Amino acid sequence: MSRLLTRPVDFARAAPAEEAPLDSGARPLSLIALALRRPVPPLVWWAWALSGAVVASLTTNVVLLTLIAAVMVATMLARRGTGPWARAVKAYLILAAVIVIIRVGLQMVLGSLRSGRVLFTLPEVHLPAWVQGIRLGGPVTLDGVALAFADAWRLAVMIICLGAANVLANPRGTLRAMPAVLHRVSTALAIAMAVAPQFIESAARIRRARRLRGGAGTGWRSVRGVLLPVVEDAVDRSISLAAGMEARGYGAHSSAGVTTPGTRVWATVSASTTRSGAQSGRSMTPVGRREEPITGNRGGDRSERMVPLVLVAGLLATIIGAFGLLGLPAARSLMWAVPLLVVGLAACFAALVVAGHQTHVTRYRPERIGPRDVVILVSALAVVGLAVALSRLIGGVMDPAVTPVTWPPFNVGFLVVAGLLAVPLLVTRAPDEGGVR
Amino acid sequence: MITFDDVTIGYEGRAVLGPISLTIPEGDLCLVVGRTGTGKSTFLGAINGLVPWFTGAEMSGRVSVGGLDTRSHRPPDLATVVGYVAQNPLAGFVTDRVEDEIAYGMEQLGVAPTAMRTRVEEALDLMGIAPLRRRALAELSGGQQQRVAIAAVLAAQPRVLVLDEPTSALDPTAAHDVLASIVSLVHEAGLTVVIAEHRLERVMDVADTVVWLHRSNTDPGSIAEIGDPPTILTHADITPPLAALAHRLGWEKTPRSVRSARRQVARERIIISVDEDGRAPSSSPPSDSQSTDPVARMTGVTVAYGALTALDHIDLALAAGTVTALMGRNGSGKSSLLWALQGALASTGDIIVDRDDPRSVSAARARSLVALVPQTPADLLYLPTVGEECDQADRESDVPAGTTAALLQQLGLDLDPAQAPADLSEGQRLGLVLAIQLSSRPAVVALDEPTRGLDYTMKDHLRGLLRGLAVQGIAVVVATHDVEFVAATADRVVVLAEGEIVADGDTRSICAGSVTLSPQVAKVMWPKRVLTIDELVVAHRDESTREPGDSPAEPAVAR
């Protein structure tokens, strides 16, 4: 870093910037230590956390679920950064607790499973038929509570896994990792993320300024006095923002692909460029002579013209396939819903890739998947594989019988699952302030 | 490099510019000057095609830049030829970090990632902002933001840089830094720079050419005149202090800098008789109008935001009928002082305005004690039309209907009541807010940075307004960076630094003796303690009547 700072202005001879260490630490670090200190790409965190959620969905064994939850919470607490999203740990734990409480509470008051050992008995109320003849209260049994708890705990653990992804993945990185085809969406989101704090600031400023006019109106009316200037300000800002984006090259697709350093390739206007060009031209009413902008034949590129059609078809196939999986008996859905789903997804993916290639946009310092990240991804895959195998081999352990209730059985495989899920704890380091991007 | 060929530009049938034909040579630092509303922004926008592509203007004629015609090349296609930096950098940022912002344009242009890395480093170094690379844009100072904005367009490696009033929102030091960076781009990197700037005194000496936009009698739009700064500025309707000096002294050419003006003064042996305390005998001492009884008094006032102390035990008394200027760099506590005086900002210590403490009375009463016009006057406006704003102000101030509208007239603003405040110009909006605030008949009027975005004529008008308020017995206090405005307007100057008052005295004693706070005329005439051109001219005439033989044409004589 310091090398970069003191480097002479003549940058052309500078060493490739990738060699620069990402962290500003002065003491030399081994290559491995450096690799471990690199921030984990958000998508890797997501893959890891979702693998935990998938394992949780495959079991109702409270022991295994609790192990997963423990690993997730430990990783969250140990590896979260300093951003505002990192403070969401508590919110997700509360959400998980609420789900367990609601489910178990409902079972006690409204539960239909009333067999087994009676813990205590609630006073019983029969509601009239128009409310489904619901029976409130009655004996609360161990079996009922245990069943409700296992089911709710599974859901809660899945929520905790989601929370882990939310807490650990840097949203800025998620935004940067968006595929090229979502370029405009990610631009709009990037603008939103940049402008949102300024909104809060200008709202505070205008609220303070209201007093200067005698603080006219309080309560609902003051909302108007504050919000309207804020929005007006924002709308004006959007116009100057657009001007700046346009002047800096937004929408300048170069058909030459990428420009190489040193040469300044003149963007020969591609079909997609002319489209927006022609549009701007349409709304412009020239006086006197003005050359027409270069008009390419719109959608001249065949692949481009195909994209929306393929997209629509793929979307339909995917939707029908997915709902087939939910709404049809197993045998029939396997026959045609699964192939339809696969074909639909493939079509969507292909259309998106083609559309993405039409966006000639590059990414500054793209997230790279390093060897360490591959280790995490492989362990995430392995854990899912292991869980599937376990539920095939020892279904009774993964999904123990509820009536009559017993202590949940234990299997050594559980420890392997937990160990694989804990891999990120081994191969990552807590993010330090300076290194977070 | 840039050629305008018989260009006319208009909006909805109303001509703004033209016909204009001119050429800006490669490698020049070209200054675009003109009064507000003469189409400077339109002129600049036409260079990179934002006009007409983006704004939807009607345009005839041809603008070409680097050999490319803007009629066939849209602004994004021109991004690698022309870099365009808008007035408010923060409003144009797409991302929220320095590095990402600089890379943004190149991402759009599809520059290869490896090339992008090198170019980002280059842009960071060119503007000297490499240490800021990972910082959030919103937490940078105005000057730093402006330099990031420039670096962001430089990354596309344009040959022309267009800047629309890059320093209008900056304090003098930051403005100086930004301009120094721009000048080095011209001299070191060989860029052609076109820059619009209100405060010419900052850039005049480094400009190679000046484009003067002005209305003419024969053409519908503004026409342009191009030439070297001394020639153009001598007859332009834009009069920076040195041009005004040249006018008064009858010089044929406006000196480019204080240094050349001093040399010319020395050559012409202009000797000015001043009395012992540095005052020209004929100038009216402003302290005469000062009454000894203060209308507002702050004693031991302290304002703290968390760990930061914005004001530290300030003692200040404001007298009725005077104009007091608050000066000091950004963050020195000027705004906090005004807001604390108004009572809108929590503070400790005693504040007494007209026998009341503005912090403990109702907001409506506080408003009749101290009327504050904030830095962004538009914050106070929220109704759809000027007329409704005026009516609302009448109700807020509990004065007969029409009072505010009448005040607006008195301020010399003849606004259409049906007009939307958002469509007003900077100066008109300031006037509207001032009228709204004056409707409460306050004892003290406080203005925070009122001269931003005002041209010389509008500043003159504002000066007249404030002096008029002082004559009515109102205590006026102005926080500003504008030394020229202070020298011409204020009776008294209070300088703040780090929340403390470091200097307090009459304008002449503070401004004439300082390097940073003195107007250009004072710098030219130093060590004579002259403040304004009016004094100087009187003094000069005194001299010339006393020594008629002392002709300006005489060769240089050492003093």
Place this chain on the structure above:
Amino acid sequence: MTSSAASRAIPLSTHTVVMLVIAAVAGLFAFLWPFFFNPDAVLVGDRSGATTAPLVCGLVLFLVTGLLLVQVTGGDLDVKALAMLGVLTAAGAVIRPLGAGAAGLETVFFLLILAGRAFGPGFGFALGSLALLASAFITAGFGPWLPYQMIAAGFVGLGAGLLPARRPNERGEIVLLGVYGAAVSFVFGFLMDLAFWPFLYGSGNQAGFDPTLPWWENLHTFAVVTAVTSLGWNIGRAVTTVVLIALLGPGLLRIFRRAARRARWSEK
């Protein structure tokens, strides 16, 4: 003012319209999945399927919303529309948490409705879904509920853009938007509750979803549950939306339409 109420900040091509229709149908299926659910289906790993079905539907919706956003923001998207989208998305994301703490306060619908009205259905859809996505970015709120919220909010904005364009006067227009706002507030609450009802309540009790019962029995149970637990929230959401539209509607519409004029969207 132009005679048309809505300008078209984001023009909709035929392809986009077709995709929106598909998405609307798919979305409705996803929200109403408890009624189409087959207890013998492949994805049902356990007795109820209650935990996997919303996730599968969520994934489908996520894909649908993503593709729609690609399609809506693709093609002829004006840079001014994109900037406006970004800025208003920020506004939505900032004001949304304001209502999250208090019961039933829904502070983002009014913005979607007014913007959809002023800038057209395409913009309304993009703003609705992006505002909730951005809000998830800020509050770390990614989960299976997000695609449901995104697509629902998207259609709230889209619907506002499709309301009858003729407006007799300002008051009439605000009344129209207010009625629409109240209606979508209830529908939104009902659909969100339905989609996550089996998820939240489980199936082992009488207030929960029972996949073995016919759909009308489930609907009856759900109607009782939602009336008891969520009616207050839905009323709160509707009231907030209507009050905010009445209060801010005229001013915001004026600001938006002025911006649309400046950006020359009305001509398209």
